[in-house]
Amino acid sequence: MLKQLYIRNFTLIDTLDIHFNPGFSVITGETGAGKSIILGAINLLLGQRADVKSIKSNSSKCVIEAHFDISRYNMQDFFTENNIDFDDTDCILRRELNSSGKTRSFINDTPVALNLMRTLGQQLIDIHSQHQNLLLNEEDFQLNVVDIIAKDRELLIKYKEHFNAYKDAKKAVDRLCKEIEENKKNEDYIRFQLKELTEAELKDGMQEELERESEKLSHVEEIKTALYSAGTSLNSYESDNNVLDKVKEASRSIIGITSIYPEISSISDRLESCFIELKDISDEINSEADNIEFDPSRLEQINSQLDKIYSLEQKYHVSNIADLINIQNNLEKQISNIDNSDEELDKLKSEEARLLKECEAIASKLTEIRTKASKVIEQEMRNRLIPLGIPNVRFSIKIENKNISEDGHDRISFLFSANTSTPVQPVAQVASGGEIARVMLSLKAMISGAVKLPTIIFDEIDTGVSGKIAEKMGDIMQEMGKANRQVISITHLPQIAAKGTTHYKVFKEETEHGTSSRMLILSKDERTKEIAQMLSGSEISDAAINNAKELLKTL
Template sequence: MLKQLYIKNFTLIDTLDMEFRSGFSVITGETGAGKSIILGAIGLLLGQRADSKSVKMGTDKCVIEAHFDLSRYGMERFFDENEIEFDAEDTIIRRELTSAGKSRAFINDTPVALSMLKELGEQLVDVHSQHQNLLLNKQDFQLNVVDIIADDAKELTDYQQTYVRYQELKKEEQRLREDIEQGRQQVDFMQFQYDELTNARLSDGEQEELEQRSETMSHSEDIKTALYEAESALSGDEGGVVSNLKKAVSALQGIEHVYPDVAELAERMNSCYIELKDAAAEVSGKMDDVDFDPAELDMVNTRLDRIYELQKKYKVERVDQLLAIQEELGRKLSNIENSDEALAEIERQVSETLKDAQRKAELLTEKRRVAAGAIEKQMRERLVPLGMPNVRFEIAVEQEPLGRCGQDKVSFLFSANTSTPLQPVSQVASGGEIARVMLSLKAMISGAVKLPTIIFDEIDTGVSGKIAEQMARMMSEMGHCDRQVISITHLPQIAALGSTHYKVYKDETAQGTTTHMLMLNDEERVREIAQMLSGSDVSEAAIQNAKELLKL
């Protein structure tokens, strides 16, 4: 339930801070007073796209904040899943918009993406504006109404998962057929390519190893010369580093007993001697390893030329890419060879999944037909008191090919008179009749869906008098079931039945036009409703009439 709405620097609003109550409330005000501005602010809170022009001229930022009491609606799961702190009695959503066009959204002071704000907003508030009456033209809206009353969310989800699987298998079957057809046309060429790569006996890492061997053998003389010079410098008979270092160590060790200060130095030099002696042995060993074999070099270069040739032919740069091509060719050839079996298997899966989807679609149809009967009965019961004594309302459920929502095409058929045949409601109902149908649908749906707040924006279009009063009573009843109903209206009959009455008005100041909103007391309500009855010149008769409507 919406407890409080705070708006600052939004279009014509400087600051608005308004408390809201449970039950059935009404908002009135002259045309152009700013009721749509307040609805626009609420729309931003519900995740609608923002326009920087909405920021009041001359200010840098607008802020819209709402406090909700969700203690009776079991919404903890949303907050747990999104790791947002949950305060059931005071959930705060806020939207900030700068004049530069930057927008930020918050839930309980946690920054969130606009999509998350919209997801929560859809669970908090339903705003029914006049243009929503056009939804009666939409088949998906009509089907959604039936699904809500049928309470078939589990069955629908189960069906949709199977249907998606069926669609995936159909695509897989089509791809396989295309691969087989294409493969059969190219099988000889593919076999030649596969044999060519297979006979090459490629191995991953081979190219790098061969390139290194070729490089080494091509410079074998340079390598041997460098190794010989290194060995001579280390182990040569005259002036070799190893033998000279050994002499130095022996000299120092010979004086250790008379000059102990050289003991550590001798030890360090001896370690160096051991290390250098070992390195000299390794250098000597490598001289034996390096040997130039023209035949081996030719073999290595021939193998590399073959690898380079294949890489150029198949337009790749590495052996592992050639191996991947070989594997893919092998897979395609195997598919072609086993195509009949593979195709038969995928066809079997498609057939079984289709039967499963059809079975689940039938279950949906059964639940929808039962729900359609219940909706027809409820709608007649709701529409008769709204001035349609001869109303007929039926739901046609026709079969169509399987789709994402099943196999059912739903149409709402309507006739307000016994002499008029049933036709789609959007084609035969007048504006006032459509308003009453939509209100009845909303009242029925609200009984099945626990939505904290419902706002009706001039749903009374095209009705007046006794019918308007009956519509108000219906909205009032909706507000008695742990639900908050707010109606923006121009009709005194509806305004008089609200348990709380708000007025929106404009004020012309030296700084410009500003929109305000206030909660009316009993005396102010009398004058507001009297003005709605008689216009700007409020007569005594209008005041008395207003008191009668308010039962004061």
């Protein structure tokens, strides 16, 4: 329930701080007094787009804040899920708009994204304005009404889960079909590429190994010369240059004195080790020199393989064999998909068909429940519309089959006729403005109990009606307000204004800062005068006062 509304620096409003009561309240005021401004401010709390022009002239910021009592509506989960402080007796929504165009949104003083405020706001207030009568022409609205009365929410959630799975399966089939089509278009080229890469017999590390071998074979003479020179230095046939003989000779000399000079024995051991190591090195050098030979045919073969690898890398825009192997693997998968595509496609189509069958089964249950609910709605609407001055009303709901979609396979149409001689047709096409207003009020009254919105605001829903019909519409809103619900009606009709338990008036006044809109709660006497003025115009007669008092007695 809306407890308090605070508005500052919004269009013509300097400051407005007004408290609201439970039950049925009415708001009256002359055209242009500012009723739509107040609604516009509330709409900002419901996530509507903000316009910097809404800020009052010469002000840098406007603020709209509303306090709600949500203690009857079990909303704690929303606050817990979004990490927002919870106070069920004082839930605060605030929106600020700066002259720079920047807006900020708060729930219980916690900054939030606008879409989160919109989500909460739509659970707190339903504003029915005149343009919402156009909803009668929208299939989604009509289907939603039926679903509310059918109380099929759990089944609808289950259906949507299955439908989403079916959509995913269908997308998988479509995606594979597209891939198959594209692959078949390119099959010859893919096979050519795969053959080219397969024949190259690519292996990890192959390129580096071939490059090393090519480098070695290209410098055989240089390598043999270096090895020969090193080997000759170590073990020359000329005794003066033989390093090994000299080390051996030095070792013998040291060994000869170890018995009389034991301190030198360690050097003797080291010399012996050096001789052994140098002898091994000499033998290995000689062996390497004998083994390495220039093989021009092998070098040509290696360079040919490398040229092929380099050419493939350039062709496929990669820099190493690993990337070429990845491309080869992908090509193999594509060929495998082409060769096995029919089997995979049959499997996916089978899954798609299974999920579609499940969706259709649940959709059929939805149709059954909606059909039963439609009969209830038809009778309820007749019961409500006859007292509202349409004695010969016929209201029926047509349910047609449509392609399966996210809400089932039912196409809903509300059909209406106000006369026995006129066939029923879509309500938005045949009902007058006044009749549409009565149809919408009846629908709202019927579904409001199921939806359990804390606050419902009717913005001139009485357009096109008057007299006894207006009084009956007032009775309906009064009845709605008694069912633990807050109903607020903005009206120009005294018959409806007299039904409210609380009466607010919106008016303009001139101040030293210019024109300003204000809103007040009327006392009993002020209310009598206001209703009398609505009855007779600017000149309030005694008869109008008496009529106003009579209307107020109906409370």
